[in-house]
Amino acid sequence: MQIHETAFVVSTYRSYHEDVSKDTYAKLWNNPGTDALIPDILKRVSNHEAMLHSLRNRFFYEKMNSFFDKNNGGTLINFGSGFSMYQFSFDDKVSTIEIDKKDIIDYKKEKIDHWTKEGKLPQRDIQYTAIDFNKNTAEEIVETLRPMIKKEPTFILIEGVFFFLDRKTTNKLFQVFKGIQNPGDVVGAVTYLPEIEKTKVYERLLNYFDSNNDTNDSFSHQTIPHSYFESIDGYVIQENTDEFELSKIYAPNNKINTKNEILNETMYLIEKI
Numbered sequence: 001m002q003i004h005e006t007a008f009v010v011s012t013y014r015s016y017h018e019d020v021s022k023d024t025y026a027k028l029w030n031n032p033g034t035d036a037l038i039p040d041i042l043k044r045v046s047n048h049e050a051m052l053h054s055l056r057n058r059f060f061y062e063k064m065n066s067f068f069d070k071n072n073g074g075t076l077i078n079f080g081s082g083f084s085m086y087q088f089s090f091d092d093k094v095s096t097i098e099i100d101k102k103d104i105i106d107y108k109k110e111k112i113d114h115w116t117k118e119g120k121l122p123q124r125d126i127q128y129t130a131i132d133f134n135k136n137t138a139e140e141i142v143e144t145l146r147p148m149i150k151k152e153p154t155f156i157l158i159e160g161v162f163f164f165l166d167r168k169t170t171n172k173l174f175q176v177f178k179g180i181q182n183p184g185d186v187v188g189a190v191t192y193l194p195e196i197e198k199t200k201v202y203e204r205l206l207n208y209f210d211s212n213n214d215t216n217d218s219f220s221h222q223t224i225p226h227s228y229f230e231s232i233d234g235y236v237i238q239e240n241t242d243e244f245e246l247s248k249i250y251a252p253n254n255k256i257n258t259k260n261e262i263l264n265e266t267m268y269l270i271e272k273i
């Protein structure tokens with residue numbers, strides 16, 4: 001499986017549980033190729049994956065919505081944005097900067113422009129920039145992004161991306177965040193904690209990626225400890241939770257008994273000081 005296919009997969013997951021994810025636009029990206037991949041993933045890895053990704057979306061939807069409400073708008077800067085569609089659920093005082101690899105960005109821009117013309121999507125202020133986080137330096141990324149930020153405050157989202165990056169690139173991205181944000185601005189981030197490495201379900205996830213490996217698209221399998229987020233220079237943790245806890249709020253009838261049986265991701269909101 002190539003990394004860009006993972007963006008289609010998580011978008012399709014969100015479309016399965018619109019009531020939970022609150023993403024009513026995700027289904028626009030559904031396609032037969034992705035539909036064909038998903039049953040095998042749910043069977044071989046975990047059948048909770050679609051719900052967990054919907055819960056993750058719901059958490060950030062709620063948090064960003066109240067952040068932009070409170071501040072009368074601002075800019076969402078989405079790192080590794082894939083096919084996420086938050087901007088169409090917020091009002092038009094929110095601008096968005098979408099950052100991803102070139103193939104995703106080109107494809108997304110073309111489709112969004114087309115669907116907006118057709119009236120399937122509301123008009124929003126969206127800028128797109130193609131950046132490979134492994135290749136560009138922190139300074140280059142900051143220089144690209146700074147002039148694009150026209151409305152403050154900013155909410156940076158990095159969701160479903162750290163797993164694919166190594167620690168060096170992760171550190172670089174936090175330097176970038178510090179370089180473009182002001183006090184009071186927020187980063188929303190998602191990670192697996194290292195504890196998950198002992199679980200059977202995580203082993204199944206790695207087996208799945210290994211057996212569907214595309215040699216041109218190798219990636220790290222990064223987990224990040226809580227202590228990393230506690231010691232990010234220039235930031236404090238505002239809030240953290242995980243999908244297991246979110247399931248109790250937004251999907252109480254879902255049968256998840258313990259954290260260890262699911263690919264439980266942890267969400268952090270950290271604030272620039």
Ligand SMILES: C[S@@+](CC[C@H](N)C(=O)[O-])C[C@H]1O[C@@H](n2cnc3c(N)ncnc32)[C@H](O)[C@@H]1O
Pocket residue numbers: 003004006007010011079080081082083084099100101104131132133134158159160161164165
């Ligand atoms: C699992 S998808 C998540 C997409 C989106 N954030 C979401 O939650 O729906 C991972 C995304 O990270 C992007 N990505 C992975 N490695 C990257 C890199 N080195 N530079 C830029 N984007 C990267 C992929 O292209 C893909 O869109």
